[in-house]
Amino acid sequence: MKAILKSLTLLLLISPSVFADDYTGKEKSETCVGCHAIEGYNNTYPTYKVPKLGGQHADYIISALKSYQNGDRKHQTMHANASGLSDQDIKDIATYFESIGQ
Amino acid sequence: MKYLVIISFMLSISSFATADSSYDRGKEKSVTCSACHGADGNSNNKMYPRLSGQYKNYLIHALNSYKSGERKKAIMSGFAAGLTDQDIIDLSTYYSKQKGLNIIPKN
Numbered sequence: 001m002k003a004i005l006k007s008l009t010l011l012l013l014i015s016p017s018v019f020a021d022d023y024t025g026k027e028k029s030e031t032c033v034g035c036h037a038i039e040g041y042n043n044t045y046p047t048y049k050v051p052k053l054g055g056q057h058a059d060y061i062i063s064a065l066k067s068y069q070n071g072d073r074k075h076q077t078m079h080a081n082a083s084g085l086s087d088q089d090i091k092d093i094a095t096y097f098e099s100i101g102q
Numbered sequence: 103m104k105y106l107v108i109i110s111f112m113l114s115i116s117s118f119a120t121a122d123s124s125y126d127r128g129k130e131k132s133v134t135c136s137a138c139h140g141a142d143g144n145s146n147n148k149m150y151p152r153l154s155g156q157y158k159n160y161l162i163h164a165l166n167s168y169k170s171g172e173r174k175k176a177i178m179s180g181f182a183a184g185l186t187d188q189d190i191i192d193l194s195t196y197y198s199k200q201k202g203l204n205i206i207p208k209n
Contacts, residue, residue, distance in 0.1 A: 026209060027209075029209070030209060032206070033206060033208050036206050037205060037207060037209075038208075039205050040157075048157070048162070049157035049159055050157075050160070051157060051160045052155065052156055052157065052203040052205050052206075053205075054205055055202060055203050055204050057145070057149075057152060058148070059149050060148070060150065060151040063149075067173075067175075072173070072174040072175070073174075074172055097206060101203075
């Protein structure tokens with residue numbers, strides 16, 4: 001019983017990383033749409049509109065997300081969100097955004 | 103005579119609307135930027151972001167962040183350092199009015 005539980009727990013721990021690549025950029029961008037998919041949505045303190053990302057170059061989005069990760073670009077929410085992304089996640093999300101409206 | 107008045111009135115409006123507007127000044131000032139970002143902000147080189155159609159106040163924020171050093175990027179820090187507040191407003195006006203970027207759909 002213990003052994004089964006142990007292996008089940010292990011499987012649960014491993015599975016997100018094993019199956020991560022099954023998710024598409026669109027699925028991985030579910031958190032992003034909360035702010036970036038709303039027309040004219042405002043960032044507060046300071047106030048400016050959350051940037052449009054549809055059709056943006058993937059290479060630029062990759063570099064932007066990595067800059068948020070390493071602190072070259074400072075933004076609390078974006079730092080928190082980018083920190084949870086793997087290189088593959090970043091690539092998938094960037095490729096999806098680039099494809100929008102093209 | 104009546105027509106002359108109307109015509110001169112229309113001419114005065116049109117010259118007022120275009121002469122020395124923030125958009126026109128931005129277009130003039132964007133020559134340096136266009137080397138990397140493309141003439142209308144739709145850059146061909148994928149290393150450099152598209153600016154066309156981006157929100158004006160986001161562009162202002164980005165340029166100010168480069169200028170202050172809050173956002174670190176060697177090339178852009180160099181360029182932004184030489185811009186006045188008015189330059190930043192004019193450039194942002196110009197790029198925000200070009201066609202390009204879209205809002206991502208709500209999945």
